[in-house]
Amino acid sequence: MHKKAHQIPSIPMGRKIYLWQYGDYGMPLLVFPSAAGMAHEWEAHGVIDALAHYVERGKIKFYCIESNVAEAWTRKENDPAWRIQRHQAYERFVAEELVPFIRLDCRTPNIPIAATGCSLGAFYAANFALKYPETFRYALCMSGRYDITSFNGLQSIDVYYNNPMAYVGNMNGDHLERVRANTFLQLVCGRGKWEDGNWQDTEKLGHLLRGKGIPNAADLWGEDVHHEWSWWIKQADHYLAQRFAG
Numbered sequence: 001m002h003k004k005a006h007q008i009p010s011i012p013m014g015r016k017i018y019l020w021q022y023g024d025y026g027m028p029l030l031v032f033p034s035a036a037g038m039a040h041e042w043e044a045h046g047v048i049d050a051l052a053h054y055v056e057r058g059k060i061k062f063y064c065i066e067s068n069v070a071e072a073w074t075r076k077e078n079d080p081a082w083r084i085q086r087h088q089a090y091e092r093f094v095a096e097e098l099v100p101f102i103r104l105d106c107r108t109p110n111i112p113i114a115a116t117g118c119s120l121g122a123f124y125a126a127n128f129a130l131k132y133p134e135t136f137r138y139a140l141c142m143s144g145r146y147d148i149t150s151f152n153g154l155q156s157i158d159v160y161y162n163n164p165m166a167y168v169g170n171m172n173g174d175h176l177e178r179v180r181a182n183t184f185l186q187l188v189c190g191r192g193k194w195e196d197g198n199w200q201d202t203e204k205l206g207h208l209l210r211g212k213g214i215p216n217a218a219d220l221w222g223e224d225v226h227h228e229w230s231w232w233i234k235q236a237d238h239y240l241a242q243r244f245a246g
Helices: 052-056 069-074 080-106 121-132 164-172 171-182 197-213 229-243
Strands: 003-010 015-022 027-032 062-064 113-118 134-142 184-189 215-220
Touching: 003 121, 015 184, 027 080, 027 121, 027 184, 052 062, 062 080, 069 080, 069 121, 080 113, 113 121, 113 197, 113 229, 121 134, 121 164, 121 197, 134 229, 184 197, 184 229, 197 215
Parallel strands: 027 062, 027 113, 113 134, 134 184, 184 215
Antiparallel strands: 003 015, 015 062
């Protein structure tokens, strides 16, 4: 498998961002990490090896990016206004710098990009698909929390527009039509250990999306399905096969 490490200079982030690329051909799939925030996370946990058959058959080209999840969401002792600004900087990096990098690397201007992630990475995948539907045409979101106020309770418009559980129900007009026409969100979560709160958020967001006519599927797996990598590997393989095996 072709594997390459990149460091992408970012003006909004003020530093270089690590990216691991796996594969030469196929649909670009942008992988957002969990709360660890590491670009090599999927490789370290065996996900890339388990999904290597998609790369080998030229179906998927993985782009595993690091995130600033700690400074933006999980270090709650920092100022909440500063933390949401750091998330907005990361969003600008993805939209203005990473997406063009991926499209240049794929040698295809405006190629659609899929997004995925587990745990907090699922929130990133869903949020980007809903805000940039022409770019992110598909999002596979595993074991996500979509009410982001549990990580930043600041009453501000910036937090609101990064909280899918808040803004989806109020979507309307041109942006809603663009989301309906361009993207699909696959939400999945087990109901086993360490999934309390996640499966409820998955169910609630699926209900909100259906109410707005946004293409989606929300699947809850059994009580034996836990918040851990072995299950995310199985879920990723199952849903990516549906999307990319043809």
